[in-house]
Structure formats: C-alpha cells, structure tokens
Amino acid sequence: MAEEQENIPPSSPPASRLPAPAKATGIPLPAGKPLAAATTVVGKRKSPTADLPPAKRLSGGGTTGIKPPAKARAAAAAAAPPTRPETRSSSRNGMRPATAAGARTAPARPPAATRPAARPPATRAPATKPAPKPATKTAPAKPPVAVRPRAGIGATAATARRPGAPSRPAARGSASSTQSSQDDPDKLREYMGDFGKTITDNIQALLEQERERLAALQGHRAEMQTTLLTAQSEEREARRALANASEEKAAMAARHTREVEDLERQLERREREKRALEDELARNLDELSRERAVARELRTELAEQARRHMGLNAQLTAAQAHATLLQAEVERAEIAVSASKAEAEGYRKRCEEADLGAEERIRLAQAECERRVAEIEDELRAAESIRRKLHNQVQELKGNIRVFARVRPALAHERDAPDGLADIAYCDERVAAETGQSHLTVRSRSESAMGKEREQAITFNFDKVFQPKHGQREVFEEISMLAQSVLDGYNVCIFAYGQTGSGKSWTMEGGEGLHAGMIPRAIDMIFAESAKLKDRGWTYAMEGSFLEVYNDEINDLLGSGQFDTKKHEIKIDKDKMTVTDTVSLPLANPAQVSSLLEKARSRRAVAATLMNERSSRSHSVFALKVRGWNDATGEESEGILNLVDLAGSERLASSGADKDAVRLKETININKSLSALADVISALGQGAGAAAAHVPYRNSTLTRLLQTSLSGSSKTLMLCNISPLAAHLGETVCSLRFATKVNSTPAGTARRNLK
Numbered sequence: 001m002a003e004e005q006e007n008i009p010p011s012s013p014p015a016s017r018l019p020a021p022a023k024a025t026g027i028p029l030p031a032g033k034p035l036a037a038a039t040t041v042v043g044k045r046k047s048p049t050a051d052l053p054p055a056k057r058l059s060g061g062g063t064t065g066i067k068p069p070a071k072a073r074a075a076a077a078a079a080a081p082p083t084r085p086e087t088r089s090s091s092r093n094g095m096r097p098a099t100a101a102g103a104r105t106a107p108a109r110p111p112a113a114t115r116p117a118a119r120p121p122a123t124r125a126p127a128t129k130p131a132p133k134p135a136t137k138t139a140p141a142k143p144p145v146a147v148r149p150r151a152g153i154g155a156t157a158a159t160a161r162r163p164g165a166p167s168r169p170a171a172r173g174s175a176s177s178t179q180s181s182q183d184d185p186d187k188l189r190e191y192m193g194d195f196g197k198t199i200t201d202n203i204q205a206l207l208e209q210e211r212e213r214l215a216a217l218q219g220h221r222a223e224m225q226t227t228l229l230t231a232q233s234e235e236r237e238a239r240r241a242l243a244n245a246s247e248e249k250a251a252m253a254a255r256h257t258r259e260v261e262d263l264e265r266q267l268e269r270r271e272r273e274k275r276a277l278e279d280e281l282a283r284n285l286d287e288l289s290r291e292r293a294v295a296r297e298l299r300t301e302l303a304e305q306a307r308r309h310m311g312l313n314a315q316l317t318a319a320q321a322h323a324t325l326l327q328a329e330v331e332r333a334e335i336a337v338s339a340s341k342a343e344a345e346g347y348r349k350r351c352e353e354a355d356l357g358a359e360e361r362i363r364l365a366q367a368e369c370e371r372r373v374a375e376i377e378d379e380l381r382a383a384e385s386i387r388r389k390l391h392n393q394v395q396e397l398k399g400n401i402r403v404f405a406r407v408r409p410a411l412a413h414e415r416d417a418p419d420g421l422a423d424i425a426y427c428d429e430r431v432a433a434e435t436g437q438s439h440l441t442v443r444s445r446s447e448s449a450m451g452k453e454r455e456q457a458i459t460f461n462f463d464k465v466f467q468p469k470h471g472q473r474e475v476f477e478e479i480s481m482l483a484q485s486v487l488d489g490y491n492v493c494i495f496a497y498g499q500t501g502s503g504k505s506w507t508m509e510g511g512e513g514l515h516a517g518m519i520p521r522a523i524d525m526i527f528a529e530s531a532k533l534k535d536r537g538w539t540y541a542m543e544g545s546f547l548e549v550y551n552d553e554i555n556d557l558l559g560s561g562q563f564d565t566k567k568h569e570i571k572i573d574k575d576k577m578t579v580t581d582t583v584s585l586p587l588a589n590p591a592q593v594s595s596l597l598e599k600a601r602s603r604r605a606v607a608a609t610l611m612n613e614r615s616s617r618s619h620s621v622f623a624l625k626v627r628g629w630n631d632a633t634g635e636e637s638e639g640i641l642n643l644v645d646l647a648g649s650e651r652l653a654s655s656g657a658d659k660d661a662v663r664l665k666e667t668i669n670i671n672k673s674l675s676a677l678a679d680v681i682s683a684l685g686q687g688a689g690a691a692a693a694h695v696p697y698r699n700s701t702l703t704r705l706l707q708t709s710l711s712g713s714s715k716t717l718m719l720c721n722i723s724p725l726a727a728h729l730g731e732t733v734c735s736l737r738f739a740t741k742v743n744s745t746p747a748g749t750a751r752r753n754l755k
Helices: 002-006 070-079 172-183 185-398 429-435 472-487 504-508 518-536 590-603 661-685 701-705 726-743
Strands: 401-407 423-426 438-447 453-462 464-466 492-498 538-550 553-556 570-573 576-579 585-587 619-630 636-645 715-722
Touching (some): 401 438, 401 453, 401 472, 401 726, 438 464, 453 726, 464 472, 472 492, 472 518, 472 636, 472 715, 504 518, 504 715, 518 538, 518 590, 518 619, 518 636, 538 590, 538 661, 538 701, 553 701, 570 701, 585 590, 590 619, 661 701
Parallel strands (some): 401 464, 401 715
Antiparallel strands (some): 538 553, 538 585, 538 619, 570 576, 619 636
C-alpha cells in the first residue's frame, strides 16, 4: 500500500468559493426586522402585498437593506420563532448554508486533514488543484423551515421564504412598528441601507479571516505532504532493505541446506564404502579359509601322487621291456601288412573292372526297360483306342437310343388305397440277361358295351426293366457305360419321362448316400475315371450349367435371381447346341457339383397337385461339358452329358389343375411340350423317305434343347418311370406306349468329337 501511495499526487486543498457563506463568529449584529415582502434574485418580481421593491440578495446569502431602528429590531427579535442552534459549523463540514431562497449548492470537499494523502506522481512535484468556480445553479426552493435564529450574522436569513411565495403576516407584537415603518418610507430606506452596509462589512471581515485560515491550512498541508513523501521514501528504502535481507537469508538457508545434504551424501557414501570393505574383508577371510583347506587337500594329494609315481615308475620299467617285445612284433606285422596291401590293390582293380561291367549291364537293362515301357504305353494307348471303339460298338449294338422302364415301389400310405396296386407282371431276369431284352405286362379290367367284364393284358418290350425292388445302384450300373462315353468324347443324353408322381426327380436327383440319383452318381464316376486316365496322359477340364424350361421359356437356375429375366436363345451350329446368356461354372470336384445341384434345386418351380405334393412344374436340363487333351499323343476330345428331368404328364381332371389358373397354364405348357416331343419321336420313327424330311424340333423349346440328343449324333437313354397304383393305370399305359415308340425309333451313328 505504501508503494502504491507513493505514485498518487497529493491533492490540493479546495479553494475557497467567493463569496463564502457567512459563519457564526460571535460578533453581535443588530437584529433587524424581517421583511415580509423580501424575495430572492431568482424571482425578480414584487410581492403582491409589498409596497416596496424587494431587497437584493448578496452572493454570500445575505440581503441588503436599511438598518432598522433599535425598537424595530427588538420587536422583530421578540416576534421571531425560536430556532434550533446549528450543531456543526459550516467550516467543519464544508457545506454552504442555504440561502434565504432555499437554493442548493454542491457540497465542499472535506478538509485536507481528513482525506488520505495522495501519491505524488513519479516525474513531477505535487501541484495544488485550482480552486473550483462558485456554483451558479440553484436548486429548487424548499418550503421554509422554522429554525432557531443564530447569534450573529444571518439570523434573519433563516426565516426567508421561497421566491414568489406570499409573505406571512407579521407578528402581533411588531404590528405597530411595521405600520410605523410603512408610514415613514424614507426612514425605512435609511435603516435598510445602514443594515446592509453593516452586513457587508461583517462579511468582508469574515472572508479575510477565512482566506488567512485557508492559506495557513494550505501551508500546513504542503508540509504534511512533504513529510508524507519523506516517510514513504524511507518506507520504500526499508522495504527494499528488508527484501534484500530476506533474499540473503533465503540464499544462506539454501546454501546451508546444500552443505548439509552434501555432508549427508558424503556420510552415506562413507557408510557404503565401510560396508563394502567389511563385506570384502569377510569374503577374503572366507576365501583364505577355503585356500587353507585346499592347501591341506593338495598336500594330502601330493603325498598320494608321490606314492603313485613310485608305483608307475615300476610299471614303466616293466612296460618298456614289454614295448621292446612289441616292437619286434610290429616289425613283423608291417611286413605282413605290406603283403596284404599288395593283395588288396589287386582286389580293388578287379572290383573296378567288375563295377564298369555292371554299370554297362545296368545301362543296357535300363534302355531295354524304357523301350519296353514305351512299347507297353503304345500298346496301352492302342488298347485304350480299341476299348473305346469296342465300347462304342457295344453301345451302338445296344442302340444309340435306349429305353429303360422303372416301376417305383409303393409308399406306405399307398398300399392301403381303395383301388390298390396295379397288376404288373415282369419277365424272368435270367432270360432278360441272356437275350438283352426285358418286358413287362400290364393287365387291366374293363366293361364292354354289353356290360360284360373283360380283362386285357398288354406287353411292352424295353432294353431294361427295373422292378420296385431295384435300387439306385442297380439302375446306375446300366447307365455307367454311357457316362464313360462322355470321357471318350461323345455327347450323351439321359432323360426321365413319366406321369407326375412316378419318381422321375427321385431317379435323377435322389437323396443322400445310397439313395443318390443318376446325376450325382454320373458326376462321381466321371471324376473318378478322369483321375485314372491321368496315368495314360489325359487331362480333363469340366464345367456345368443348369437350365429350366418353364411355360415354354428358358430360365437359368444358376443365375442371379429365382426367375431369370434375360431372354435366352437356342443356337445350333453344326450339330452343336448353345444357349445364350447362361452361367457355366467350372467344376473341380464332386462337392462343387453337389453345391450346384442344391442351388438349382432350391430355385426350380414346384407346386402341389392332387397327384403329387411337390410336382415339378418345369423341365430341368443339367449339362456337364467335359474337355480332355493328351499331351503325349496330341489328341483332344470334348463330350457333353445332358441329364434331363421332364415334368410329369398329367390330366387336368386327375391333377385338379383346372381349378387354378396358374396350375392350368403350367399343365397346358407341360402337355404341349411332351406332345411336341412325341411328334419328334414319331417323325424320327418313320425312317428315311419323303415323309421323314422334316422333324418338328421347333414346335417346342424342349425339343429344340434335345435336338442334338435325338438327332442321332449322340447317345440317348430314356428312363420311363411308372407308378404302381391301379388308379394311375391309364397314365401308366400311355407312358409305356410312348416309351415303346421311342424304343422303336431308329437313330444314326453317334460321332466322337475330336479336335
């Protein structure tokens, strides 16, 4: 606080305002008679009740006028109300007394003795503030307050009224004097003039006294400021010295602390050195004890060694004598070794000659083996070619279009059907194996036009008939020869035909394990046989596609959606059929084929009918393209295996499809495509001639897909699936008749696709 006060300049005492208010000095003044018509300078108008002009107010707050006579003053003093004496002088509180008109002025500054000393500026000496100008603005007048007349000057000023206010009537005691003053205006004016002059003189004297006191106070204030500055300077010096002493004390304390810490660290280091020396001394003592023990042991051992040395010297003497004997024997042995080396050298030369002869014989034998292996490989390749030719001849002898009939077993709930099972008789299996032909006989009962019951037996001949007891394995054994033809470069087509619910999808796709269908079994066999042919120089690459003919339109079951939105077209060029915008996936193992079939099966169109809960509403065609090449012979082949699952032929009344518009459309398209297939088979069955010039392949999308399989350039197998129920006997007979027509269709010679 002292340093902050040093920069504050000392404030100068307030200059006196002229004219200063009147003070009570104790000088007796004549008590004048109060004028009822007195007004302030602000009003500048005459009172309506006064006959004389108002007296002028001085700047000090008094009024000018004629000094009243003694009797008038006495009467005015007696008539004036008592007033409260002032408790504080205007010189103490610095406030100017109110004028007769009630004007307020700004309060004066407090005396220099009561204010705190101001900090002098750092660059210049303190300067006194110039005296402020006297205030000229007067506050609005307040109502008159009855105050006790002050002894001395200004006793009459306390009873003055606001400017323009009506004057009060004079007291009763002064009524006569007032009346006499009004009667004698000249005396009154003279009295007022003397009274004003007296007041002015008194005010001037008071002003002179106040100026002298103010000058004395200002001098005293300057001395006090000088003393204050000196004290502040001494205080700053003392504070600076105190700060320096504090800093020196702190530095000495820090130095002392560092010295103590250094001594403590030295003491700790000496303690550590002492402990290290003590530990080293203990170790040395232990080592010395061990060395002493070792020395004792060495002395004992040295004595033992000395005794042993004596024994060894005796042994050495005996050994030297024995060595002399051995030296003689060594000389004799060296002579024998020299003779043995000469003999061994002869043996080595004879062995080298034998090795050279053996290597020559081995080389000749190896060349003979290589020649023989080449001959065997040539014979094997020739045998492979002969096998393929014989295999193809066997297939041609059996017929490039072969028809198998398969009767599915009856299900558990079908055995209890009202109509029961159909009467189907099978041929002897031994006779069928010897002749290569099988047949089955279907017996039906009906009523004639005369109402008589008649029995009819119809026999159908096929290449092979599978009874309900035959499983998937027996069926595939007859088909496996066709799967081998695909690896040989032939196109093979296997399709299943029959009414709905006769087991076509089960035959082609099957189930898991032993119940696997023809498609997975054919794929497994092709992969297995291709692996065996690697030893003969053949390498195969395979890719597969899966198409669906639904409502006479082609859908790609391996495409992106459930129903393919692309328009697929069938193009046939030189006995090669291709379908545009279809997905063909490369296949490296049977697992990929299983995944492909599962994906296609989930997208195929199926629906429930009265004859089958999951009736296939479309024809599906799975195509496996097999391309092979032999680096040794330069041969290349390409074969295609088409596995077709036809939708079931059905009657509208039997299946209940006529009650649903979607099922009705599907049934019409299925029967239409199967009818077109029958027309193609019928046209092919007519043989050569003018009538056989045109085969209606274009009547259906299905027949166009099977054109290359039915035209004679491929090997075709038809599986006719038959239901064992008597209720389906009519459909069974129709399917068997169609299969017989296909079986009687002549086919051309299948061609091998070689490049």
